[in-house]
Structures are given as C-alpha cells and as structure tokens.
Amino acid sequence: MRAVVQRVLSASVAAGSSRHSEIGRGLLVLLGVAQGDTELEAEWMSRKIVQLRIFDDAAGRMNLPVRDTGGDILLVSQFTLYGDASRGNRPGFSGSADFEKARPLYEKAVRSIEQHLGKPVMTGWYGEAMQVALINDGPVTLILDTPQRL
Template identity: 55%
Template structure:
C-alpha cells in the first residue's frame, strides 16, 4: 500500500460539483492499494500516518503528531500511485489492486485511522474527483507499507 501524505491547512474533494469530503488542519492522504496488499498493510500505514510527527512544537521543531494538534485526515483513493513509468510513455497499472480488492482495503485503512481517534473525511472510491488543498510547509511524504522507498 502506498500513500502520499501532505500536511495541509485545509483540503477538500469534489465529485460532480458536490463537496464529498473536507478537512481543516491535518493531512491529505492519497492512498493506492497494490495487488499483494492486505489488512496488515492498511493497519501499518494508518498507524504510521496518524503517528507522524511533522507538526511544529513550541520550539518550532517538527515534533508533534496529528492527535497532538487535533488534526484531521482526508483520504482519497488513487490507484495511479502504482503506475509504472519505467518503460515507454504510458504508465502500466498492473501492480494496482483491482477495485473489488482495493475498495475493502481502502475502507479498512479509513476505519483503522478512525479507530486511532482521528476525524477522517474521504473521497468517493472509483469516482472522478477534484482535490483542492493548501499544502502547509510544504510538507509532502511518500510512504509504502512494504518499505520499498
């Protein structure tokens, strides 16, 4: 499972001119599910992201986590994180999980984050979405449950 995590002051996701998810201060998480991912991958990434200490403390150091600052998550599914661009000009998505596997794992990730005490908003799985954000910092991190990068 892969995630792009952006620290934001606000973020929202829109489907067909309707805002379906919106947060203030926190993380926008673009989440991609791979062929071999399991619930253990979703649990690992949810805990890792909730625990990331990238919010400033009183000394101005990145030392506080999402729960410390009362931050929220906006989680948006994005299978293109599994796009392989090493050959040619058109990405291959064969490593991405099919929707019938990806959706339950995406939902499991959301549930795991909520169980950790975080307010979580979401996009709409398999929908064409427009994502808006104000990146704070900017702080952007790449995470992989298999620790491939």
C-alpha cells in the same frame, strides 16, 4: 500500500457538483493499494499516518503527530500511485490491486485511521473521478510504502 501524505492548512475533494468533503489544518492522504496487500498493510499504514510527527511543537520542531494537534485527515483513494511509466510514455497500472480487492482494504484503512485518530476521517468517493484541492503547509510531503514483509 503506498501513501502520499501532505501537511495542509486546508484540503477538499469533490465529485461532481453535489458531493464535497473538506478539512482545515491536518493531513491530506492519497492512498494506493498494491497487488498482494492485506489488512496487515492497511493497519500498518493507518498507524504510521496517524503517528507521523510532522507538525511543529512549541520549539518549532516537527515533533507532533496530527492527533496531538487536533488536526483532521482527508483520505483519498488513488490507484495511480502504482503507475509505471518506465517503458514508453503511457503508464501501466498492473501494480495496483484490482478494484474489488482494493476497496475493502481502503475501507479498512479508513476505519483504522478513525480508531487511531479518535475521530471521523473525511474521505473521497472510491473509484470515482474527483477534484482535489489543497493549501500545502510547509510544504511538507512524504511518500510512505509499507515494508515488503509484515
């Protein structure tokens, strides 16, 4: 499982003209599910996202996790995080889990993040084309990969 975690002042995602999710200060997380991922990877990644100490404390040091700041999380599925363009110019996505296998793991990650965060998580719409907007804070952007063996 791979996540691009961005500390934001605000973020939103839209699908079409009628659906919209948004957050204020917090984290925008783009989440990709790889071939072979299981609920263990979803749980590990969820815990890591919520516990990342990337918000400033009173001394101005990145020392606080999102849950200690009262911040929100916007979680957006993104299979293209496993795109491979090492050969040619058109990326292949064979490293991404199939739609039917990835969706339950994405949903598990949503539930797990909500449990660790202690409040609802805003999400995009799985498998749909979306428009994502954000105001990055810092900027602080991290790429997280689950360990090879859990």
